[in-house]
Amino acid sequence: MAAFHRRRKQDSHARIVDAATENFCDRGYLTVSVEDIAASAGVSRMTFYRHFRGKADLAAFLFKTAAATAMPVYASITTVDYTQRRDVTDWITTIFEADRKESRLLKVFVQASVDDGDFTPRAQQFIRDLISRLGTAIPAFAVDPDKPGERRRWLEAWLLLYEILDQSNHAALASGVAGDPLMIEILADRFLGFVEAG
Structure with a gap:
């Protein structure tokens, strides 16, 4: 069970990073919000903040x-x-x-x-x-x-x-x-x- 949660956490981290890279590169850093990144990654804001402070x-x-x-x-x-x-x-x-x-x-x-x-x-x-x-x-x-x-x-x-x-x-x-x-x-x-x- 712990391995499943660890893998799931790693997956959400990778999805956030990929979504941020895509959004930042396509739309620019200044116009992209945490909400945009979380939505693109398919995670909640709470999950985003578990991985990054902002x-x-x-x-x-x-x-x-x-x-x-x-x-x-x-x-x-x-x-x-x-x-x-x-x-x-x-x-x-x-x-x-x-x-x-x-x-x-x-x-x-x-x-x-x-x-x-x-x-x-x-x-x-x-x-x-x-x-x-x-x-x-x-x-x-x-x-x-x-x-x-x-x-x-x-x-x-x-x-x-x-x-x-x-x-x-x-x-x-x-x-x-x-x-x-x-x-x-x-x-x-x-x-x-x-x-x-x-």
């Missing part, structure tokens, strides 16, 4: 899931020669392509960050985690933000990765100049400059 909590869960899926793509630079321009350009191109495939979900995260003040720190934490991950294989990223002598270098790493991810997001959303093919070349130059200076 719409923002659900968006945070979607971000965490997307970030976990994206991390291997972003960290893949550690598996190639990160000092070679071609490898770095290919890596950044792969990031841009991956974000294009997820452009609808990226738009949801942009809207959620406007609506929920707690959402942006989650995205910033992702960059912190990425610096740590890259630091295991690339000496220039092996920096500790809590050590005064390394703080500036860590901030430079943070800004570099933020710029790559931000421009990739803009390109995926067809926003600004990020779609210009030269953008990848410029970002590759900045990455190589950072690595060489480290």
Whole structure:
């Protein structure tokens, strides 16, 4: 009996996540309500609130899931020669392509960050985690933000990765100049400059 209830709870969780993803991507984060998600998932509001504190909590869960899926793509630079321009350009191109495939979900995260003040720190934490991950294989990223002598270098790493991810997001959303093919070349130059200076 307990296994049945556990499976039923997992099923309702998955239905809520699927319904939210579909609704958010089709109609936008701001226009979708908890009631819309619950109705689409075929669950009651009470069941929704057993799984999530609200719409923002659900968006945070979607971000965490997307970030976990994206991390291997972003960290893949550690598996190639990160000092070679071609490898770095290919890596950044792969990031841009991956974000294009997820452009609808990226738009949801942009809207959620406007609506929920707690959402942006989650995205910033992702960059912190990425610096740590890259630091295991690339000496220039092996920096500790809590050590005064390394703080500036860590901030430079943070800004570099933020710029790559931000421009990739803009390109995926067809926003600004990020779609210009030269953008990848410029970002590759900045990455190589950072690595060489480290």
